[in-house]
Amino acid sequence: MTAPAQATLAVSTVIFALRSDAESDFKTLWLPLVRRTREPFLGQWALPGGGLPAGEELAMAAARTLRETTGLTPKYLEQLYTFGDPGRSPGGRVVSVVYWALVQSDEAAHAVVGDNVQWFPADRLPDLAFDHNRIVEYALWRLRTKVEYSRIAHAFLGETFTLAQLRDVHEAVLQKALDPANFRRTVESSGTVVDTGERVAGARHRPPRLYRYNDSVRAVALGPLGPSIG
Amino acid sequence: MTAPAQATLAVSTVIFALRSDAESDFKTLWLPLVRRTREPFLGQWALPGGGLPAGEELAMAAARTLRETTGLTPKYLEQLYTFGDPGRSPGGRVVSVVYWALVQSDEAAHAVVGDNVQWFPADRLPDLAFDHNRIVEYALWRLRTKVEYSRIAHAFLGETFTLAQLRDVHEAVLQKALDPANFRRTVESSGTVVDTGERVAGARHRPPRLYRYNDSVRAVALGPLGPSIG
Structure with a gap:
């Protein structure tokens, strides 16, 4: 067996939030980037992150560097993937463990x-x-496959949501417009959401119904390692 | 920001195969382990793996150390998770990028x-x-959630399979017996598999039908980063 080489370990985070986009009719996914203040890639935008100190747990390091650079403190970060191509960083190999989170707009505002x-x-x-x-391309792809089988709206929207809000999430993730009537039929027949019996407060004419996820439908969670992203 | 510390990087692999088990009525998941020939944990069983040489890509290092220790060469390895708790290895931090594969019994026999x-x-x-x-516990959990939405039998069984073989896979992963008639109804109504029109060769009386996955149902793949485990 070849002797293991030392490598520099880093953590990075991809934080997605849903935002209105002046250039399109539907909401889109946004993420925070940090401008690099040193070489390599001085002055270029990068994912929030930093090096891994000797005694710090991976997810803790990801949360700390995210907080230090952006002020964001998502409720949890899920490990996305580890990127370690030998040539990905000039001047010495860096292996990056990437975490991600989907945040609600009030959290993003912090x-x-x-x-x-x-x-x-x-x-x-x-x-x-x-x-x-x-x-980021990989994270977007994971999000697109995830939206079909997980409670992704919950991560972006909170406990209750309207079907229009849920459609916004799916449109943003899938990057295409969805027919409202078809979307309603698909969601209602899937049994994954239930009508709370409540309606949006403050709307004057036909306030939209509020839905929540059906707790009897199992969520895709992180299992033995902790909570899930969606 | 805290300065990054050097850490030792390692790769490990979890290889699952389906085998008959003398102690139970249904097939179970087995995995190859390698006995450690040096400290720490001298003499204990461990996942196949080894250190990461400076210039080697992560998945290549995982494939090479697996081949060198076990002779196994799965068609592809998928990244499972990176484990990096500061206390997981005595005598210096080791961060392990873990890959996994599901292999067919002919491959496992190598x-x-x-x-x-x-x-x-x-x-x-x-x-x-x-x-x-x-x-391993985490890998088993991922497998159990994956069996519900991916083409897991394909990885264990190959292109075509009988419904009994598909049930064996589900029973092994879920670790419980499934009612044959209910299983058949669920699979047939899901539309994920199609009857090939062929039957198992050599069986004398009512040879069972061979099925394959329905290619029009999208598989959960690895997307931009390569092929998928199941």
């Missing part, structure tokens, strides 16, 4: 925004540092 | 078995080195 931290639409990113464009 | 390599039933493992029991 982010510190300034010259060195900004939100970008996920489908119109600049050239990012390292292989971070590829990481 | 494994070199000897004093230092043996197959164990996944639900009756000895005390393994490091946190490898926890890693």
